[in-house]
Amino acid sequence: MDGDDDSDDWLTPIRTAETTKNDVGINGAELRELEEAESEEEDEDEKEDLRPLEEAEAKIRWLREELAWFRSTAVKEQSEKQSLQGQIQQLKLKMARLQQQLKQEQRQSSQLRQQLKQERQQAQTQSSENMTQMMETMRQEAKAQRAVERSRKEKDTAFSAMRKAQANSERLQAKPFLKIEYATDSGGWASYPADSIDKIWEELCAGKRELEFDRGDETYLISFQNLMQENTKTRKQRRIRISVDVPEYWSMSSGIEKQDFLRCLAIGxxxxxxxxxxxxxxxxxxxxxxxxxxxxxxxxxxxxxxxxxxxxxxxxxxxxxxxxxxxxxxxxxxxxxxxxxxxxxxxxxxxxxxxxxxxxxxxxxxxxxxxxxxxxxxxxxxxxxxxxxxxxxxxxxxxxxxxxxxxxxxxxxxxxxxxxxxxxxxxxxxxxxxxxxxxxxxxxxxxxxxxxxxxxxxxxxxxxxxxxxxxxxxxxxxxxxxxxxxxxxxxxxxxxxxxxx
Ligand SMILES: [Zn+2]
Incomplete structure (x- = not known):
């Protein structure tokens, strides 16, 4: 057992080297040292008795076996290492592929998300468009309704305006602002034609006190001074009267007297x-x-x-x-x-x-x-x-x-x-x-x-x-x-x- 202990001590540096270098194999220098140590032992064995020699030979054999084991292990480990490195390489490649794939998938998913978003927006737009259309339809309907009501109202207004216009025209006919009339043979009054009244009014406003006026084939001389008209051919005279449409509570509402002329015309x-x-x-x-x-x-x-x-x-x-x-x-x-x-x-x-x-x-x-x-x-x-x-x-x-x-x-x-x-x-x-x-x-x-x-x-x-x-x-x-x-x-x-x- 001593020998075992010795051999253990002797082997320690190799194992240490192995662990410190973190390498399974033994380098060339170490092998040479081992072989030199073997030959020195053989030299000493010649002087000693055979037993230690046998022991040494056994030890060498053991060492050789050990060495072979180490070598084979080293080779095996080398190949294992290579295969592991290969596997790592493959795994790296696989990972790269996976990353590639992941990236693609991410891209796809972001595209999908984008698409989804667009679709959602489209859907929203669509629905708001639908809403707008619906409201537009409702608006049109309301407009049509209003148009109907308006036309009805317009018709009513037109009717009332017509009635009012009729009433007005009757009132105007009954009482125009300015009326110039001449006395008829039967004792009544007849009006001068409306267009000639305007002309007469203008002449009056211009300050004239007499003017000639044609009616049919006849010519008349009108005197505002005397309120008389005279046929220039027959010399027949008729009374005339002038009235203006002014508020009923005015003192001059019933017709213009001679003294009212200047007041009426407001000249001066x-x-x-x-x-x-x-x-x-x-x-x-x-x-x-x-x-x-x-x-x-x-x-x-x-x-x-x-x-x-x-x-x-x-x-x-x-x-x-x-x-x-x-x-x-x-x-x-x-x-x-x-x-x-x-x-x-x-x-x-x-x-x-x-x-x-x-x-x-x-x-x-x-x-x-x-x-x-x-x-x-x-x-x-x-x-x-x-x-x-x-x-x-x-x-x-x-x-x-x-x-x-x-x-x-x-x-x-x-x-x-x-x-x-x-x-x-x-x-x-x-x-x-x-x-x-x-x-x-x-x-x-x-x-x-x-x-x-x-x-x-x-x-x-x-x-x-x-x-x-x-x-x-x-x-x-x-x-x-x-x-x-x-x-x-x-x-x-x-x-x-x-x-x-
Ligand atoms: Zn006040």
Whole structure:
């Protein structure tokens, strides 16, 4: 067993080398050392007895076997290593292939995902398109429905317009603005043809007092001075009469007398016309107007100023009605145009115009006309120097300063507002206010100050600034109800009111 121990010790370095080099094989140098060691032992064996020699030979044999085993093992391990390396190589290749495959699959899956996403989007688009189509169909149906309703309404409107037109034409036939008639032999009156009436009116307005007029083969000389016509051949004379369509409560409504000619034609200077066309109203009407002026002082809750605007202690001294047929005719034509446009009415003014003015309108204005064009009475304040011009030629905004809501004529439903525009420096002198008849038509309710406005917005006939918040206003609030028109003949100065403090 000692020998075994020795041999074990002797072999240790080889095994160590084997493990440290991490190599199964033994290199050439180590083998040579082993063989030299064998020959040295043989030399010593000659001097010793045979037993150790045999032992040594056995040891050598064992070592040789061991060596052979090691060699074969080394070879085997080498080949195993090679085969393992081959396997590793193969595995690497396989892995590379797998990675390749994985990449491809990833690509495919991302493509699939992309495709899926696209399809989903398409599906969504499709469904939203379907929805749009459905809604479009519904819209078309609703439109068709509306068209049916509209045509029905149009038919109704057309009918009512026709009825109204018939009524109007009957009224116009019964009472044209200007009528010129001659006395017949039977004691009645016959009208001049309509087209010749216009010609006669023009001649009158141009200042003529006589004119020749052809009817059939005959020629007549018409004298407006004497209200007579004379056949130039036969010298036969007939009386003529002229009447104009003016409000029934005017003093001149029943027909023009000789003294009414100049008034009717409004020829002359502003002052001459002013003095001719105004008619002092009776005491009862003066009192009524006094109540209207004093009863039209009221304010919006947000109003910051004095609650009476200086109108608390005034009195209406005199009131004139302006009976100016030519000016009224212009107003009347403008009103008719609005009436035609409105075709069956316009929405009323909101909030309604003050009670006192409304009562006056109710008493004096034609209810049918009032509703169809929002014809109202409103206040207009102005300086005394403008009064002659306003009475002679109407309210002309071209002469006025531009206000908050554009270049038009301004009115108020509160007398205190208009009072602000009456003569400020007059002290105890009389001041004048106009109560105008105004056709507001379809009103546009403004929410902001618009100084540059020159016309009402499209589809509207007037601008109304109601009390309340007002963008662009210096106090951000409109205190009074104001009205603006942009056509000078949309208003007629009906009453001239003289006010004393
Ligand atoms: Zn006021």
């Amino acid at each position: 200077s502003d002052e001459e016309i002013f003095n001719r066309v105004r008619v002092l109203v009776p005491e009862s009407q003066r009192l009524e107007i006094d109540r209207v002026v004093k009863g039209s002082v009221f304010h919006h809750l947000d109003f910051q100023g004095s609650s009476a605007c200086g109108l608390e202690a005034v009195s209406v001294k005199r009131v004139w009605r302006i009976e100016h047929p030519t000016l009224f005719r212009k107003y009347s034509l403008c009103r008719s145009a609005l009436q035609e446009k409105s075709q069956g009415g316009v929405p009323g003014i909101s909030p309604p115009i003050g009670e006192k003015l409304s009562l006056l309108a109710k008493r004096l204005l034609d209810p049918d006309v009032r509703a169809s064009v929002n014809e109202v009475f409103l206040f207009h304040g102005t300086s005394t120097s403008n009064i002659h011009s306003i009475v002679a030629h109407g309210l002309d905004f071209r002469l006025a300063n531009t206000g908050f809501y554009g270049q038009g004529t301004y009115f108020a439903s509160q007398s205190c507002k208009s009072w602000q525009y009456c003569c400020r420096s007059c002290g105890d002198e009389a001041r004048y206010m106009i109560i105008a008849r105004v056709s507001l038509g379809k009103p546009h309710y403004t929410k902001e100050v618009e100084r540059n406005r020159k016309l009402p917005p499209k589809g509207f006939d007037s601008v109304v600034a109601n009390p309340g918040p007002m963008a662009g206003h210096h106090s951000a609030v409109q205190s009074h109800q104001e009205f603006v028109i942009f056509d000078r003949y949309q208003a007629f100065p009906e009453f001239l009111v003289e006010i004393h403090r």
